[in-house]
Amino acid sequence: MTIASERTPVLELRNITLHYGSVEALHDVSIKSYAGEVIGLVGDNGAGKSSLIKVISGVNTADSGEVIVDGVRRHWRSPHDSMAAGIETLYQDSGLAPDLSIGSNIFLGREKRRSGLLGRLGFVDQRAMEKEALEQLARVGITIPATQRTVSELSGGQRQAVAIGRAIAWAKHVIVLDEPTNHLGARQSAEVLNVIKSAREQGLSVIFISHSLPHVLEVTDRIIVLRLGRVVRDAPTSEFTVESLLGTITGLNESTGS
Template sequence: MAGPLLEARGIVKSYGHVEALRGADLALPPGEVVALIGDNGAGKSTLAKILSGVEPPDDGEILLDGRPMAFSSAEDARAAGIETVYQDLALCADLTPAANFFLGRELLKPGLLGRLGLLDDAAMRERARQACERLGVELKSQDAPVSTLSGGQRQGVAVARAVTWARRVVFMDEPTAALGVVQTRRVLDLIRGVRDSGVSVLLISHNMQDVKAVSDRVEVLRLGRRVARFDTAQVSMEELVGAMTGARG
C-alpha cells in the first residue's frame, strides 16, 4: 500500500463522560476509496468531523502527506484540499445548483462591474454545468432550485460541488441513505468517478453492499478504536460484520 495521504493516529475525543474515540487510527491512501464502517456509536462520524476540521480532537495526531496538521475549523481543512459531503447534503434548497456550488466562493464579473460587487452568474452556471457533466450528473435545469431535483440529483450536486473544490480528499457520510436502487447506483458511479479523477474518498456507510461495490479498502471502528483493516476484494461480508460486532473468530 502506498504511504497514506491522510492519516489519523491515536485520536481521542470525549463529550463529558462519553468517550466517542479512544485512540482511533485511520489511513487513507492516495487515489483510493476507503470505507469506514462500524456499528452505531463506534465513532465514525466523530472521526470524520475531526479530520474535516469541524471538531477538535482531545488528543492524537492528524497527518497530511506525512506532515502533522492542526485543523481549527472546516475552512482550514478546505484550504488543505479536504471537502465533505454531509448526510444532509448541506444544500440551500431555494438556490440553483450553480449558486450552491459557489456559495461563499462567488465569482465576480471582470473589471469595474466586479469591483462594484456584481456576480458573474453566467460563469458560475457554466462551471457548475461542466463539473456535473464530468461526473455524469444529469440535471433537468441549471436554473431550477435544488428543491425541485430528485434525491439522486441533489446528491449529485453535493458530490460534484465537493469534487470541484477538493484537491486531495472527499469525505462522504452515508451518501446513499434513503435513496432508491437507481439513485444509489448513480451515486456509487459518482464515487468511482471521484476516485478516478485522482481524489481520495473516505466513505462512511452502514450499507455493506455499497462498501463491497465501491471501496478499495475497509477500516472498521468499534467502541472508538480501529479494530480491523481489510482489502475489500479479499474480505467477505461475514468477516466485515464479525469485525464490526466483535464476533469474528
C-alpha cells in the same frame, strides 16, 4: 501493502481520542489514506464514524492525537482550514441551501476565492456560475436537466447528487462522504458509486461511510471497521464478504477476524 507503506499518505490520523463530555466517541484511532484509493469506513450506529470525519474536517477538535496532511501536521481552527487544504466533506445531512439555485449551491461560500473568474465589476456573474456548475457536475458524471431550478425542487436523489458533485468538484486531495447513498433508490445509488469511482480515477483519496455493506464491498479498496470508537480491523476489501464484515462490525466473529 509494501508499496502503499512506502508512499506518503495524503491523510493520516494518529492516535485520535475524542470525548463529548463523559462519552468517549473515539479511542486511539489511527488511519492512513492514499491518493487514488477508496476507503470504506464502517461500524454500527454510534461507532464513531461521523465523529471521526468531523475531526478530519475540523468540525471537532480531538482531545489528543494528530492530523497529518501530505506529511505535515495540521491544526484546523474551523472546517474552512481543511477545505483550504484540499479536503472536502459531505456530511450526513448534506447542507445544501434549498432556496438557492444548483449553481449557487455549487459555489456557496466560494464566490470570493473565484472572484478573478466570476466577480466581474463587483458582482457575481450568475450565468457564468450556472454554466460552470453544470460543467463541474458533468465532469463527475452527474447530469441535472435545468440548473436554474432551486434545490428545493429536486428529488432527494438529485439533491444528494448535487451535494456529492459539489464536494468532488472542489476536492483537491481528499473527499469524505458520510452515508452518501442513504435514502437513495437503486439507480441513484449506482450513480453515486460511479461518481466515487470517477473521483478515485482523478487521483483523489476517498473515504466512504455507509451502512450498505454491498456498496462498500463494491466500491472500496480497503475497509476500516470501527466499533465503540476503536479501529477493530483495517484490511483490503478483498479479505471481506458481507457476512465476515457484518461479523467484524458486530464483534460476533472475533475468533475468525484478525
